[in-house]
Amino acid sequence: MNKKVFITGIGGFIGGHLAQRLAEEGFIVAGSYFRPTNTMDIPSAYAKKLYNIDVRHRPHIEEALLDFKPDIIYHLAAQSYPMESFKYPAYTVETNVLGTLNLFESVIKVGLSSCRIMLASSTAAYGFIKAEETPVGENQPFRPAHVYGMSKAGQDLLGDTYYRAYGLDIIRLRIGNCVGPRRTGEVVSDFTYRRALWDLGRLKAGFPVGNLHTKRAFLDVRDAVEAFLGLQEKGKSGEAYNVAGEKAFSIKELLNLVLEDCPNKPEVITDPSLVREVDEPIYWSDLSKLKESTGWSQRIPLQKTVKDMIEWWKKSLLVA
Template sequence: MRLLITGLGGFVGQHLKSRLEMRFPDCEILPGIPDIRDARAVNDSIADGRPECCIHLAAISTIGKARQSPDDTWAVNLQGTLNLARAMLQHVPDGTFLFASTAEAYGTTFQRNTPLDENAVLSPANTYAATKAAADLALGAMARDGLRTIRMRPFNHTGPGQSPDFVVPAFASQIARIAKGQQKPQIHVGNLDAERDFLDVRDVCDAYLDVVEHRLSLQPGAIFNVCSGQTRSIRSILDNLLRLSGVQAEITIDPARLRPSDIPVAAGDASRFRTALGWTPRISWNQTLNDIYEDRLKSV
């Protein structure tokens, strides 16, 4: 199998590569595309490589960076996705295009306070979510024109190697610095009351690879939520990290870390994916937190 993975050097991409090598040792990973905004380069790469499957991870993936650079975010997250999808449809019409969308696209629909399935309305509440939702919808339309696309909507996922721009490694980094005497015993936080469905990135990568393995049996245009079905408060994650580290610290609210459009609870329903492929998270939350903390201890 020839496989193209965009964003292979990123957080999810690095974990996906490791899982891929374990599950499909004979898979050929094609050379990456330096800039998916370059339509000609994308077209030439796919025409030459003719991947049987493209896993599209590359994106501007943080809400903060998307807010700071909206034009670039639209160019990468929407136009870059369309460049890839059009090239796949033209040169490898029988190939599968797996798109890593996001549950952030549901946005304010989470205010219904019920776990959302794939039929929930997309109502993005920030630039990052809007660009991903637009790409998600565009691919759905292209599926009617013959694109063999599968759209994955993962909820929050974390793990070792994730940037401290994200909440769990941000907490772990501060706690690790305190443990090493590099920071006063004071942790700066944003909204601790928000509840999110968190997954280990390695479980999410396995979900993507399950789709790759069974891609020919899946309906083009299919959408799958990827979530555990259990929400956790941000406060509980901080408490768990402090407990496993043995660190004691004062908690201080930092206004700069508060998001103006925070959704109180984001809960999802992944029963469609479980029914289709039998996927379920396998890595315990305690293991995830321990691996993140150990990773940050080495990094700070």
């Protein structure tokens, strides 16, 4: 009998890609969504059941789990944008921390404590990292730079607590900057969107950018999903694993990749509104634990991800 997988946040960027990949592997997929950040076309095509659930309300989670009875749960539901956490700190904490608590309590209450729970934490929990500390391993102390990072640290700590105190089978996925086609609302998406506009003749007033000096290790979502499946099968219960890109790029290097084959390059303009109030200088994680546990490696270079995202944006803009 094929195993059943429930994805909270299936309407998000990673959720859609994960649902498709799991279905292709023969898993029976269901999931919940609330204020989806991506089109629901992909989840609708690959999930057997979809539930409209706000994870801040525990009874709704309990009802869905009782109805579907999953073998594996991916907890992706979150307010996932750092910039939004400056505007909506309470909503961010309620969704990310209380929502995680509600899921764990629901799993216990409905008798699904044997489920493997893949908890989507974030490298944002590490926060402020010194250059000499990079690449950071899973023992790196949490020093979050904003409410989003704090909420991810809280999720992560809850995962550790419910593993130790209640014996839940929880694996913590500390996900780095995950990008690819259908991604919106972050720097690679913003840059590739503007490049697509430029190529289509729709960008007239220059190419706005924020801080170009920070560094990020970007990971294509298609590689990330393969890491998830490897850890789902081979990960050790109670452990945390970094899932991120292998190389850190400055945002300036990213910009150069986005514009590298662009004839008549647009004028690059610094837009103060795109500069975060607080910004971590670098995200770069040690992936040794993930690789040793699963044999995973990053296969899609950032250059290909950027090209694929530009093409996706062009197609989206032409049909809009």
